[in-house]
Amino acid sequence: MDNEKKYLFDNPKNIKRILHLLYVSCVLLFLLDFVIHRHVLHSWENLWGFYPVYGFAGCVVLVLIAKWMRTFLMRGEDYYDKSDVDNEKHETNKNSIEPGGRDVDA
Amino acid sequence: MWMLEIPPFLPFFIGALIAAVTRGTLRNVIMLATPIVGALHLWMVPEGIHLQFAFLEYQLTPYRVDKLSLMFGYVFHIAAFIAIIYSLHVRDTLQQVAAMMYAGSGLGAVFAGDLLTLFVFWELLAFTSVFLIWARRTQRSYTAGMRYLIIQVSSGVILLIGALFYAAETGTLEFGFIGLEGVAGWLIFIAFGIKCAFPMAHNWLTDAYPEATVTGTVFLSAFTTKVAVYALARGYPGTELLVYIGAAMTCFPIFFAVIENDLRRVLAYSLINQVGFMVVGVGIGTALAINGAVSHAFNDVIFKGLLFMSMGAVLHMTGRINGSDLGGLYKTMPKTTVLCIVGAASISAFPLFSGFVSKSMVMSAALENGYDWIWLMLLFASAGVFHHAGIKIPYFAFFAHDSGIRASDPPNNMLLAMLIAAVLCIAIGVYPAALYSLLPYETGYNPYDATHVLAQTQLLFFSALAFVWLNLKGLYPPELRSTNLDFDWVYRRAFPVALQNMFSVIWKVDSAIRQAFLSKLNQSLAFLSQRYKGPSHLLSRTYPAGSMVMWVAVILATYLMLSFIH
Numbered sequence: 001m002d003n004e005k006k007y008l009f010d011n012p013k014n015i016k017r018i019l020h021l022l023y024v025s026c027v028l029l030f031l032l033d034f035v036i037h038r039h040v041l042h043s044w045e046n047l048w049g050f051y052p053v054y055g056f057a058g059c060v061v062l063v064l065i066a067k068w069m070r071t072f073l074m075r076g077e078d079y080y081d082k083s084d085v086d087n088e089k090h091e092t093n094k095n096s097i098e099p100g101g102r103d104v105d106a
Numbered sequence: 107m108w109m110l111e112i113p114p115f116l117p118f119f120i121g122a123l124i125a126a127v128t129r130g131t132l133r134n135v136i137m138l139a140t141p142i143v144g145a146l147h148l149w150m151v152p153e154g155i156h157l158q159f160a161f162l163e164y165q166l167t168p169y170r171v172d173k174l175s176l177m178f179g180y181v182f183h184i185a186a187f188i189a190i191i192y193s194l195h196v197r198d199t200l201q202q203v204a205a206m207m208y209a210g211s212g213l214g215a216v217f218a219g220d221l222l223t224l225f226v227f228w229e230l231l232a233f234t235s236v237f238l239i240w241a242r243r244t245q246r247s248y249t250a251g252m253r254y255l256i257i258q259v260s261s262g263v264i265l266l267i268g269a270l271f272y273a274a275e276t277g278t279l280e281f282g283f284i285g286l287e288g289v290a291g292w293l294i295f296i297a298f299g300i301k302c303a304f305p306m307a308h309n310w311l312t313d314a315y316p317e318a319t320v321t322g323t324v325f326l327s328a329f330t331t332k333v334a335v336y337a338l339a340r341g342y343p344g345t346e347l348l349v350y351i352g353a354a355m356t357c358f359p360i361f362f363a364v365i366e367n368d369l370r371r372v373l374a375y376s377l378i379n380q381v382g383f384m385v386v387g388v389g390i391g392t393a394l395a396i397n398g399a400v401s402h403a404f405n406d407v408i409f410k411g412l413l414f415m416s417m418g419a420v421l422h423m424t425g426r427i428n429g430s431d432l433g434g435l436y437k438t439m440p441k442t443t444v445l446c447i448v449g450a451a452s453i454s455a456f457p458l459f460s461g462f463v464s465k466s467m468v469m470s471a472a473l474e475n476g477y478d479w480i481w482l483m484l485l486f487a488s489a490g491v492f493h494h495a496g497i498k499i500p501y502f503a504f505f506a507h508d509s510g511i512r513a514s515d516p517p518n519n520m521l522l523a524m525l526i527a528a529v530l531c532i533a534i535g536v537y538p539a540a541l542y543s544l545l546p547y548e549t550g551y552n553p554y555d556a557t558h559v560l561a562q563t564q565l566l567f568f569s570a571l572a573f574v575w576l577n578l579k580g581l582y583p584p585e586l587r588s589t590n591l592d593f594d595w596v597y598r599r600a601f602p603v604a605l606q607n608m609f610s611v612i613w614k615v616d617s618a619i620r621q622a623f624l625s626k627l628n629q630s631l632a633f634l635s636q637r638y639k640g641p642s643h644l645l646s647r648t649y650p651a652g653s654m655v656m657w658v659a660v661i662l663a664t665y666l667m668l669s670f671i672h
């Protein structure tokens with residue numbers, strides 16, 4: 001890896017820059033709430049920071065629930081294949097298919 | 107003019123026929139020319155009924171043009187053109203012919219003016235598209251394709267029964283507003299719902315699409331569900347039930363998408379989420395909402411196609427598609443990365459990208475019509491779609507940890523197809539007036555006012571912030587090799603197991619009954635033979651000579667009597 005070319009995000013500084021850019025944009029967008037006058041359809045939209053808070057909280061809740069769902073929904077990768085595992089082995093031995101399917105036979 | 111009478115599906119079917127017998131450059135040229143010629147032709151066709159004839163006692167209208175069908179007609183031509191470019195390198199006649207037939211069937215369905223014609227193309231969609239799944243030629247794709255075909259064909263059969271009821275109830279087969287009244291209304295609704303991937307009928311999509319070939323999935327993502335959205339917009343606008351079904355469709359798939367490892371399956375879940383927005387729009391049924399649903403379908407075909415193409419490019423070049431195996435591909439696939447990000451920004455509805463100008467119409471319509479809670483769900487789904495399709499897809503494929511894979515960008519035809527889609531995404535986002543001018547209704551809607559732009563940007567940036575925060579805290583669920591149980595567990599596991607158990611019980615009971623009967627029979631036989639086994643009895647083995655003599659005497663006496671009678 002040492003000889004390999006350095007790419008954009010191999011340098012941790014660049015990742016930091018992106019993250020800082022995101023933080024600054026978030027702060028600016030939040031502040032714009034106080035500057036721009038909204039014409040709103042719903043009373044909640046008048047709450048300061050409604051969209052930012054909803055977006056942030058929504059995503060955190062989404063991920064936490066999804067993570068919890070894994071505890072009872074997750075099974076092994078071959079869960080449904082178990083009954084025809086033998087067939088599968090047989091098939092792959094016979095004509096060794098590449099994972100992307102047989103797109104090109106040229 | 108006779109040209110008018112050529113329905114849009116015909117060029118594609120003819121193209122498929124020629125593609126079946128030609129090879130190489132000639133086939134590529136013909137396949138590319140088909141959607142171009144078809145689109146030019148469609149562009150000049152005025153609205154109205156262009157083909158009609160009587161069949162038995164019903165009026166059939168295989169070719170009817172209005173603004174609603176034209177929208178879908180245009181985007182299907184665009185989608186077919188892009189997908190054909192994307193698959194120019196494929197040398198598999200089966201796939202190419204199936205793809206052309208499939209695109210043609212989609213066009214046939216949206217220009218069908220009666221339910222019988224719709225049924226024919228509805229089933230053709232199923233039979234042609236399944237070959238795009240089977241063309242992967244793995245055991246997995248074979249069984250997934252089988253399940254797909256069974257569900258799709260059932261949907262068609264229900265549609266046919268519904269159409270027959272409809273004809274009996276109303277005396278016509280014309281495909282216009284149907285509504286949820288009577289048996290026919292519900293049957294046709296269910297048929298449309300299955301193809302539209304309503305909750306609990308959605309697993310054919312997440313099951314089959316990721317198992318199709320690299321290029322096949324791009325075709326698949328464009329037609330089937332959009333035909334269903336079109337059919338709902340035609341038959342059930344303003345049906346309130348659709349609002350709730352659609353809202354459920356926007357929300358539940360995003361949870362599965364977050365924990366799914368196969369990135370094309372993540373996109374399949376997000377396809378259901380996007381179709382949910384359209385279904386909500388159809389359910390609200392106002393001019394703005396229908397416009398929103400239709401334009402979102404238009405945009406979705408393009409940006410979802412772009413995302414499937416970029417993930418297809420990854421699968422094609424690396425042979426892998428699981429998030430757990432990928433990462434760091436931006437280093438050697440920079441063009442694909444950028445194009446994928448354009449698709450991701452479009453589906454997330456960033457201002458200046460196509461998703462924004464159509465999704466906001468549905469959201470506004472929901473608020474205007476007092477669906478507050480639905481609006482909150484849609485808002486949550488908007489944040490969620492950014493999370494799983496906008497960030498997760500590009501992040502785990504192209505960034506995240508370096509997987510060490512150094513695959514190069516895909517062949518030029520694939521890049522070109524993605525480029526066309528990306529340019530369209532941005533063009534529609536920047537200049538939505540062009541898209542709006544094609545819409546069925548005139549609403550004077552303007553997506554680019556300060557309120558909308560700010561609200562959407564805030565929502566998205568803070569969603570991104572949540573992703574970063576969760577990642578830095580180590581709370582984000584890692585990509586794991588796994589299968590996540592969904593509703594298909596019911597028919598892939600629970601139902602077969604229940605059947606197996608049921609039959610094993612039935613067989614046990616059956617054999618017990620037979621055993622009991624046989625032993626009773628034996629017992630009674632034994633009893634009878636015991637009872638009548640003495641000499642001269644019915645079942646005895648030996649007869650004494652005396653009784654023999656007596657019987658001979660009886661026979662001779664009878665003979666004597668008979669001779670007297672004579």
